[in-house]
Amino acid sequence: SAVISQKPSRDICQRGTSLTIQCQVDSQVTMMFWYRQQPGQSLTLIATANQGSEATYESGFVIDKFPISRPNLTFSTLTVSNMSPEDSSIYLCSGTGGNTQYFGPGTRLTVL
Amino acid sequence: DAKTTQPPSMDCAEGRAANLPCNHSTISGNEYVYWYRQIHSQGPQYIIHGLKNNETNEMASLIITEDRKSSTLILPHATLRDTAVYYCIVISHGNKLVFGAGTILRVKS
Numbered sequence: 001s002a003v004i005s006q007k008p009s010r011d012i013c014q015r016g017t018s019l020t021i022q023c024q025v026d027s028q029v030t031m032m033f034w035y036r037q038q039p040g041q042s043l044t045l046i047a048t049a050n051q052g053s054e055a056t057y058e059s060g061f062v063i064d065k066f067p068i069s070r071p072n073l074t075f076s077t078l079t080v081s082n083m084s085p086e087d088s089s090i091y092l093c094s095g096t097g098g099n100t101q102y103f104g105p106g107t108r109l110t111v112l
Numbered sequence: 113d114a115k116t117t118q119p120p121s122m123d124c125a126e127g128r129a130a131n132l133p134c135n136h137s138t139i140s141g142n143e144y145v146y147w148y149r150q151i152h153s154q155g156p157q158y159i160i161h162g163l164k165n166n167e168t169n170e171m172a173s174l175i176i177t178e179d180r181k182s183s184t185l186i187l188p189h190a191t192l193r194d195t196a197v198y199y200c201i202v203i204s205h206g207n208k209l210v211f212g213a214g215t216i217l218r219v220k221s
Contacts, residue, residue, distance in 0.1 A: 043211040092155050099205050103155035
């Protein structure tokens with residue numbers, strides 16, 4: 001199995017600012033993903049983080065708002081740009097090891 | 113990927129078996145049934161997965177019907193720590209997980 005860590009675990013930010021979330025996996029994973037979980041809701045896939053190339057975004061999510069990097073097989077970042085209170089959510093990183101997808105603990109973001 | 117149908121919530125007495133059903137009538141031949149759970153304020157945790165045979169691990173058992181149109185996740189001796197949202201997802205290998213609403217399981221003493 002893969003162990004996934006995220007930094008920060010939580011943050012409170014002002015509207016209009018940006019926050020970068022880091023995701024580190026303890027072993028090489030083939031695929032990495034970023035999800036959002038709004039309060040009281042299920043998880044929604046934001047994008048697939050591709051190593052060395054642009055991420056693949058799901059419908060409703062755009063690169064300008066959620067730029068993603070994945071410089072190697074074990075690390076990825078998600079930036080939430082120009083934040084508004086509607087961006088208050090838990091953001092989760094995920095990676096695929098073998099045929100199983102594993103998740104980080106999440107980053108709880110509150111935007112004031 | 114095929115969609116799944118789960119009851120929105122279930123209760124279970126502590127120490128008893130929790131049986132969580134999932135319907136996936138449009139599952140295709142190369143799609144697996146995966147179960148995850150999410151305990152409050154934590155990331156989803158992988159539980160078990162299967163293709164057509166029943167599976168068992170240290171956490172749970174997965175029973176898949178012969179026609180593969182439904183399955184049941186069994187927690188043999190539920191504890192209070194098993195209170196969580198349980199997600200049943202059908203997916204072919206190499207694809208990304210898409211989460212539905214899941215089943216809220218409440219284990220009560």
